[in-house]
Amino acid sequence: MGIADNIKSLLDIRGIKPADLSRDSGVPQARISEIVSEKTKNPRMATLQKIAKALGVTVSDLTDDPKTTTVSHADAPTARHTQRQIRDNFVIASLPLLTDDQSEMIFDQVRGMVGK
Numbered sequence: 138m139g140i141a142d143n144i145k146s147l148l149d150i151r152g153i154k155p156a157d158l159s160r161d162s163g164v165p166q167a168r169i170s171e172i173v174s175e176k177t178k179n180p181r182m183a184t185l186q187k188i189a190k191a192l193g194v195t196v197s198d199l200t201d202d203p204k205t206t207t208v209s210h211a212d213a214p215t216a217r218h219t220q221r222q223i224r225d226n227f228v229i230a231s232l233p234l235l236t237d238d239q240s241e242m243i244f245d246q247v248r249g250m251v252g253k
Contacts, residue, residue: 140185141175143199147192147223162191193230198223 148158155173159166164187171177172184182196189196201222235243 139175140178140180140199141173143201143223144169144173144188144192147194147199147227150224150227151192158188158191162187164188164191192227194223194226198226 144158148155153161155169156166158164159169162169164184168177168180168184169188172180172188185196185199189199192199232240
């Protein structure tokens with residue numbers, strides 16, 4: 138997965154549209170469309186930083202590509218693994234934004250799922 142696929146996955150996970158990302162990041166919607174459609178394959182670092190911040194992830198979450206990893210194929214993360222990392226980072230970044238009641242509700246749900 139490349140930058141475009143990672144951004145698309147994050148938009149899908151969060152249920153937001155490129156227009157929302159543009160508003161939240163300050164990056165023009167046309168530039169986001171160019172990145173997502175791969176017309177722009179190597180966006181500027183400043184652009185990636187704004188997009189990553191708006192999505193609650195790191196720049197490396199946007200740029201990591203398991204197909205170009207230097208580890209052996211057997212050890213390379215799968216697209217599913219990368220998406221899991223993105224979701225995990227999003228959850229962790231969101232925790233401070235929750236109210237106490239929301240945090241308690243999520244804790245109870247997770248505890249029920251893992252059986253502890």
